[in-house]
Amino acid sequence: MGAKAKKALKKNMKKISASAAASSSELAVPQNPKPSADFLPLEGGPARKAPVTKTIVENKATVLYIGRIPHGFYETEIEAFFAQFGTVKRVRVARNKKTGKSKHFGFIQFEDPDVAEIAAGAMHDYLLLEHMLQVHVIPPEHVKPNLWKGVKCQYKPVDWVQIERKQHNKERTLEEHRKLLHKVVKREKRRRKNIEAAGIEYECPDLVGNTQPVPKKIKFSED
Template sequence: MPHGFCEKELRAYFSQFGKVLNVKVSRSTKNGHAKGYAFVKFKYAAVAKTVAETCHNYLFFNKLLKCQYRPLEEVHPRTFVSYPWKPDLKRKRQHNNGKSEGKLRTSLKVYTKKQEGKLKKLKEIGLDIKLSDILDVPKSRESPSKTPQTKTKTPQKKENNSASKTKETTKKVVKRKQTLSTKK
């Protein structure tokens, strides 16, 4: 079925052959797009047979129409029952909830295995990097201790913007030099 050739267009096109009772375009449950096939129900079986014969392998918007006659006994009784399409609520909730503890652990294990494989290849080349340098994983996701900890802010002096920027860049350069020296 060509793109954009949906229920309304199917009904209009096939009504030239005879009375169309119902049209059903099969759609994806995830996004509602047409799957590429449809069912058309005619009032008379003879009309349906002639349509299947005449329209089979008909070139239609650079696509070949494949038409088959199916008697009502072969078609599922709820084929032409259609509901307004809405995104699956269960799938929405599952997506919005995120991953559980177990899934996070397994995905972390898979990630660390992949990183270890990459680190082995880097070691063969001559770079010695540890996994702990790359990963910053907390040991557990347990809740903080029951005793409340209060944080107090100490007043800081306001510095000149340009002076603080130069301090930050020099810190970065020093850190880079340190990491490069440890890698060698």
């Protein structure tokens, strides 16, 4: 090997060693990396990183929505049934204002939020009297102020028979009695026309009535 070849070989070896050193320096990880400064101290010193604080949302929901309530499962039964989970504060079943009948949904409130969450998880999709209960926790911000309005009202069923009896037996004036007779006569004429149009030979009895109202109660004289 000549002198020129030796010099060229030495140059190539130096280039290879220099490139290897550069690549190793790039891949090297510093032992003490400088932390990123979230804020700087007031009076010098190294930069410090702000501690990360996790906000824990406290569960305060104590009201449950109960849907698909079966017939016969009302306030007393709901309170007695859900008392197995914990203390029940109040129960309200949505009812019709006129008839007092249940609308098959209601609300219940517990004292402990954890108890309310457990009750909702246990009773959701629970089969009760052929009804699948729908129980959900209502967030506190969605609880309306008038939710518990009328919670202590005692609803009584409407006695429609008594109402009709009073309507039928009420004392009518002479004008009201004449209007009633006019309706009866008009209805009777319409019925006779329908019978004749059907080709039926039938002699309808004549109407017998009085234009004067009949007293509903018998009044005896003092003598």
